Every structure is written in C-alpha cells, then in structure tokens.
Amino acid sequence: MKGKKGNKHEGKPDGRVGRLDESTIGYYRRVSDALKEGFEEEEHRSVFLKNVFNELKDKELEISRNQTASHILEDLLQYADASQIEEFINGITKDLETAVHDRFACHVVQTALSKAGNFIQSGENRSALSELILKISKTFLEFVEDVVMDTYASHVFKTIIEVLSGVKVTEEVSRSRLSRSQQRGKSVEATTDKTGQEQLPEEFAEYLNEFISKIKELPNLSELLLHPVASTVLEALLLVLHSTDETKCQKLSKVVLKRCSNVLQKTESPTQDSKPPLLMVDTIGSHLLEILIRVSSEKEFRKLYKKHFAGCLAPIMLHTIANHIVQTILQKVSTEEQLEMIFDEMYNHFEDLLAVNHIQVLQRLAEACVRVGIKQNEFIEGLLIAFHCYDPKSKQTSCVTLLCSLKTYDVYYGANEEETPKPVVSLPFNIQGSLLLQQMFKFKNCKTIISSFLAVSPDDLVAMACNSCGSHIIDAFLQCAVVGEKKREQFVQKLQGNFMKLCCDKNGSRTIDTMWKFANLKIKFIIIEELAPKDRLLQSDRYGRFIFKNLAVDLFKKKKNEWKELQNREIRKQRMLKELVSDSVEVKEKDGQEEVRKEELITTDASDQIGEIFDGIAKKKKTKSKVLDEEDVLEPKKKKKKK
Template identity: 30%
Template structure:
C-alpha cells in the first residue's frame, strides 16, 4: 500500500519568476536604482545564462555582448540587487579584458564598494576570478597576469591600511578573507578554462604581501578583542587556515601569537565560543609543537568534562581528529580511554567524540586494542561473553546493551536504529589491525537485520568498510555473502542496498559472483521492473548468466584478469586475500 502525503509540498518559485513579478509591480531591485528597461534586460540575461547554447562560441559572444552593455555603468550595476547577481555570474565566464575593466572601475573608489551589500559580492567574485587566472596563465606569458597580481595586492594593501575600519564590517570582513585566500593561493573558483597551470608557484609578490599581512595582524593591539567576536574570530580562522597551507613557519608564528592571547583569557575564565572556534582552526594546522601546547594549556585535566559539554565536545573532536602523532594520542587517551569515560560520553549523546577516538586509533595505528576493550565495556557487552557478538549493532545504535534490548522490546515492529556517528565508528573499527571481534559481530547479525543495515544510507557504508578492509579475511567476506544469499534481490531493488551489493561485487572472486548472480537470476522480472534493479541486471550480466552461463563465466574471467593487470593504472587497491588466523 503506497503512502499518499496529506499535504503536497508547494513548489518554490524560482528567483527569475520572482524578479519578473517584482518588475511588473514597479520594483526594480534593492540598492541603486536602474530603469525598467535595464532591469528587464538583466532578467533576460539571467534566463539566457541558465539555458544551453548551440556552441561555446555562442556563449562567449553572449557574455561579451552583455559586458559591452555595462561599459560606464559598472559601479551602478554592481550596487543593484538584480544586476549585481547577473554580473557576478558572468564574471566567472568573462574574458580578461572585461574582468580587468570591472576590476579597475570598482577599484577606483573602494570604500563604498567594500561596505555595500551587493557590490561586495561582485568584488569577491572578481578576487576569486583574478586568483584563478593567475593559476591558469603561464608565468611571464601575459600582461593580464601581472594586472591581476597588482590588483589583488592593491586591494589587500588598502584593506590592511584601513583594517581597523573594515574588520568589524560584515561585508568588508568577508572580502578581507577572500584577499587572504587569493594571496596564499588557496582561493577556489570553479575553473571555466580547460587549460590550467595550477602547478606553478604562487607569485613572490603575493607571498610577500601575505607574510606582511600576517605580521601586521600579530602586532595589532585589538587582537585581544578580535578573538572574542564571531565576525573577527572568523577572519582570524581564515588567516590561520591560509597560513597553514602557505607557510608552516608563518603558521607556527601566527598560532603562537594567538595562543598567547587565548591563554590569558583562559586563565581569567573569559574564553567564549568564538575563541574556541579559533582554537579548532589552529588545531587543524596539525603542527606537533602547537597542538601539544594547546593540549597542555586548554585541555589537560579537563578532557572528560569537555567531552560531555554541549559546546566544548566539538573542540575535543577536533583535538582528536588533528592529533599529529601517537604520543599525543596516548596523552589524550589517559583521560578518555576507559569504559567509564566512554559510557559517560555516550550518555551525554556526544557520539562524535567516540567516533573521533576510533578514527584517531585507525589513522595512527595505535591504542586500537585498548580502545576496543573500553568501547565494549562502555556498551555493557563484555560479559557474559556471548554479548560481544552484539557490539556491531550496539555501536550502530549508540546504545548500551540494556537500552538496546529495551528499545527492541518497546518497538517490536521497528528495525534497530542506525546513527551516523555509530556507522562511522564501526567503519573505523573494521579497519583496525585486528578487527576480529567486530567482524564476528557483523557476521552474527541475522540476514534480515543485515539487509536493513546495508539498505540504509548510513549503514550501507559499513558494507564498504567490511569488504575493503585489508584486515578482514577472505573467508569472512565469503561468509557475509552466504548470509545474504537469499536476499540479494531485496538489496538490488533498494537505492542504498544496490550500492552495498556493488561493494560486495567489486571484491568478490568468480565463485562468489556466480552465487550472487544465481540468486538474482531467480528474481529477474522483479529486478527488470525496478529502477535500481535494472542497473544491477545490466552491470552483472544476469540475463546472460541465465541463458548462457558458460559465456558469462568467460566474460567475467576476462574482465577480472584485465582489472588485475591494470590495477596500478586504475589506482584500485586489491582486497586482502590473506586468511585470518584463528585464535
């Protein structure tokens, strides 16, 4: 019985249809006033921009003609709500001549432009386009490249000289962040040109400017206030992020300056969430000395409390995610890696902290055994020994044994819950060096529940981890396939189940593939009539198998041989074929 929604969701009107409606009522966009003809012209431009052109030359001609229409009106059009949006979209596709003309026009008197709610977005797009073109144009090959570099530096110096005025403005602040990204080479804009030269070095002039900017910010007397405000803290976070990618030495110097300010506030218990977000950005730089210092200054002795705090638990997650070495992880785990601590975190529903602990163990290949035991203890499935087989289901639900059993008793008709953080944690555990307990737990789940897990948008990735982990043996994968043998068609007819089936198929030997296709061939009409099932029929050659099994075997054998020969070229890792030793 299909479910019919009581109320149908109303389809939202597009921006263009709303713009037409406003135009008919005599409202031609907020900001600067433009005539009705001008307004209608840019509405039509936005319509055409979304449509398909017969050729790339036609699109280039359209963009060029539109830019010609703006000559002498650049500032006026950039400060109108509708026309600024149209220009912003076209700048991404415009040629150097048109873009540089706009840069010069808006750069002639920057102060009102930087504070304008519409023109500031056009200005940001120009900076991103300039950064993109610097990467694309070969060095010393074009005057345009030098113009772009000079303009970014000109804008940057103007902002730096007036930083006290622009730092607290919501629009100018965003432009300052974009300038930093452009000067550090981290600015991103969807490249329209196919001939990019992204491997070339960032121009020395931009590197020098970025260094001067960082040094100036470190010496600012307002730094103590900047770390507290959401707006200015966001700017400092952008600066830290750019510095970490541009220069490790510069990043360390900047991080130490900011840490000195933040530690003073910590000692006075005046540190707020904007400052904690800045600490997270510094941690993301993964500098061993800096992260060690932050651990000692802000987290040491308080990790249990912070992990259970509604806001600070996110900082603990970032601390774990960006842990640079085994030694620091062991120091963190001295406070967090116990059944009692993990149980407290789970009870506070801050599952992300436990997930980050598992990921850190996986990434650094340390403390995996002790963490596994602590996690099993926290979920109350360490004794009696039969409960250990429940650990996979408990991790997915992020509930201890008693709560999980109570949920099943109260909701007999419902499937077991699957949480995002639980799915990610189980995936990490399956990639541990000795994941035997988690592997056995997955294999002890009954077929119906496995189908539910593998057909879930979050749970389907558990199947990926199980099939691709180097430490899950071939026999374990074969056993999983045998458990699912009678349910292959159900998986194939589900959006996420079909992708789970694909992950099984990719790493399965010929014998297992034959068993899968044999199971599917019994439900061929059902599969062919299903949106997802028909793709499985085509990709796995189910019809060929049903009518000509020998031809299917020959074709599959040839395909698998080809994949093995070109595995290095394709960049695919072969699954572990080493059998797991029985203990």
C-alpha cells in the same frame, strides 16, 4: 572607509538603495538567461560580452548594489576576459568605500578581485591588474582595524589576502560564522587549495607582510578573537600562511595564543563538571582555536596540548561546543606517545560521551587508532563496557546491533534474562553508529566485531542492506582485511532467499554489487542461481535491471560455461593484479635515498585496459598454480530421470 555601512535611505527618493527600473532589471535578467543557454560559437559569446560590458560602463557600482543584478554580475564576471575585468574593477572602485561596505556590491568586488588574481597568475594583463590590486591593498592597509570588524568589507579583505598570497581558502572557511551556522549537518573543513602556478609580483608579498604586521600590532587583538567577523579574517590569514610560509604562520599563531591566554587559562584541578576556558566554549573562539591547532607544527602542537589540554580533556569533550576542539586534536595526533596519553585520559569516559551523544568524538578516536596503529583492542573493550555488553562474554555477540542503534544492552533488550534475549524494539540504524562501526572494521584485530556481525539475524541483515546507513556497514565488513572467504560465504548464505528483494531496493542493489566485487566463484554461483529464474522481474525493476546487466544473468541462462569462463577470467585478473601491487615495492629516491614501501589492496574490478595488460602477461608467463578451488565449483548435478 572607516566602518561605513550602506544607508537604507541614501541616494534614492523612495528610500531603497540599489533600486533599478523595470527595463534595466529586465535587461540583466535576459543577460542571465543568455549565459545559462550558452552560445554555439565563441565569437558570438565575445560579441555578447562586449556589448554587455559596454552597457555596464560607468554604472558598475549602481548595478552591483541591486540584489538581483549583483548575482547576475557575479556570474557574468566568470566569463569576462582580463581587459574587461580591469575595466570593471576601475569602474566599481571609483567609490571604493561604498562598494566594499555595501551588502551586495561587496560580493561583486570579491568576484572581480578573485578573477583578477587568476589572470595575474596566468600572466594575462599582469601589469595593469597587479597595479589595481596594489592600489586597493594600500587603501585597506590604512584602515585594517575597521575593515576586519566590518561585516561586508571583511569579505573583500579576505579576498585581497588570497590574491596577494596566491592561495584560495575554501568557501566554508572564508564564509562568515553566521553563514556557517546555517549549514546544519555539514562539517566545516579548514583546508586550502593552492591555485597559483606562476610566481607573483614581489610587491604582493611585501603588502601581505604589512597586513600581518598591522594585525599583530592591533591594540584590541584579544577582543577580535571572539568577534564574529574579525575571527574569520584571522582564520583565513592563518590558513594562507600555513600554505605559503610556515615560519610566519607559527609566529602569528604564537602572537594570537599569547593574546588569548586570559580566556584560555586551564583549571588547576579540573573535574568532569568543571567548566572549560571561555575560548573553548565560545562559538566564535572555539572555531579559531581549532584552526590554530590544525596549522600548528608538531613541536608547537605538543606544547599547546601540554599547556592547555593535558589532564582536563573530560570537561572539554563533554561540552556541547568544546568537544569539537577535542575532535580536531584527535585528527592532529600523529605519534604513539600522543595517542597513548590522550586515549588513557578518555578511556573511562566512553559511556559519558554516549550519554551526551558526542559519538563523533569516539569516531575521531577510532580514526586515530587506525592511523597510528595502537590502542585498537582497548578501544573495542572500552566501547563494549560503555554499551554494557562486555561481561558476560555471551553479550558481546550483540555489540554490532547495539552500535547500529546506539542503545545500551539494557535499553535494547530490556529486562530480559533469557539465554537468547529478544529486543524490545526493531533494529534502528543510526548514522553515527554506522560510521563508528565502519572505522572499527579497519582495526587489525576486530574478531569481536566480525563475530557479532555474523550473529545478526537474516531479517536484520536484510534491513541493514536496504538502509542507507546500514549498507555501508556491510561494505566495510566485505572490505575488511581480516575477513576471509569463509566469513564472506557465511554472510552470503545468511542472505539466501532475499537476493531478489535486495536487487529491487536502492541501497540493497548497491550491497549486491559490493558482494559481487569481493565474491569468489562459489559465492557468485549462489547469488546468480537464485536470481536467474526471476530474470524478467529483475529486468523490469528500476534498480534490478542494473544488477541483471552487471551479473550477466542473461549469459548465465543461455551459456553457463561461457558465464563461468568470464567470471574465472575476472577473478584471475583481480588476483594477479593484487599479487603485483601487494608485493612490497622499494623505491629509492634520488635525493634522500629513502625507501618507500607501497602496499595496496585492490578491491575494484579490473578495467578493460588492465585486462589487456594481464592478457599480455599471461602469454609470456605461465602460472604454475591452478585457479582457486572455488573457481572449479560446478553447478549442482541434476539427477537423471528414469526411463
């Protein structure tokens, strides 16, 4: 099994490996169609699977090497029982070397092994399947150095690690670097999903430890750190150990970091134009370094940051590839001391980050400020300076508009020196700017952002509500903890005359729904009074009909008093639920006697079950306070016509 690759001209006279005749490939296509259509009875499916696996017997490897048939087999194995999986693995691993080095068969082997791991954990055919896994693991153990660097066998190796540990690494992490790079616009999260429930055989842990020892002792480990295939194996192993054995994970991390010290050497006196270390700027090594940061303990993270990052963040966060490492560091930060150190180093480079379009770094910094709870005012101040709208103070009212478009004040308004300058371009919405604003609305003190938001013109607010990025900014404003009823009412009044337009728009209708959830009776009355005369148009629209139903427009037109009672009841339920949950509840744990404070903000509608609970509470307990003043707001009185 030493680095063997599938030979194009091997085994077939026409020079194509895995080629099947038309009747065979037609049979497996019909199998695929039958699986997609499903079966009316379980018995029919069992008979069908039994027949297919009988047909497949002794031809597992041959069929698996065909591109079309291999995908069908991967789907078929999901329906197989434990005995069928055992028989299939026995068949395909008769020539294990060919199976794991073939570009299509290796994925079929992966699926079969993963399914076998699930059965082992559930206790089905445990003994026989465990023996198979151990047999394959023993073979891989002899050729670790070659397997980790092989494009196809490495996938099978990662699956074996998962089965031995009982931990499933997410597909985005286990996928090859080339495959990940093809997923443009999608963030790759290094997470693990524990699938094991029962204790695994002791031999599994022994073999896993042997694999770890073999990898640590590899003479070319430093080269593997930058290898496009081997690095993904190391990442998977680190994540598995992070979930199963933290001590071993930290030991492996130390070995890896020690081996890569020559490509992670920090510049002695770095400047903004200094080049970051090789491991940080390499597309392969940087991703491995991100994983090392994520799995590091609190103590090791402090050491790692102090040794390799402190004092030289500027060139790293401005680099095209290395900036992702800074994002990972910011996600890892958990203490005030760490955040203060990092924030102070980044503060003077906000505008530089905007210039190179590394807005995600600022997003991660904003998230850290929310999570740790410090440096929020300084963050807003630094951002206003970066957008050239900090001084004079009158410019600060335009910060939301500038963040939406990710343009500085000079670019957006041009050289206009008027007291109320007009933009030289229409308001565009940038997804990164939208995400940044959403984080800033979570700050404890975001009065500057709120004032700027309310200063946006009605036309721009309508455009924002009807935009897929902008509508989420409005959601964040409405959910903001420091936004009171008066501010919400002020916002709704600015949209008056445009509610119908919003209701008939895909994103605008979402905005109306969110406004309704957070509205008091006065605000609800403003909205529905404008929509009620246009009920027919509302019902005929694909989006408006949902608003018609959610707002109970028909009930409002026919029985206003009943509509008002319904809204009062819903407001009362939400208010009571909020009061119950927002009270600090102290729970003493039996073992540690620790006190836990639970505070939540209820922003969603009360369900029917919650309604029943509150109806029961209302009968037992009479509330002294009356309904909010807004609940008593009546519709405007019409003037009596003179006789």
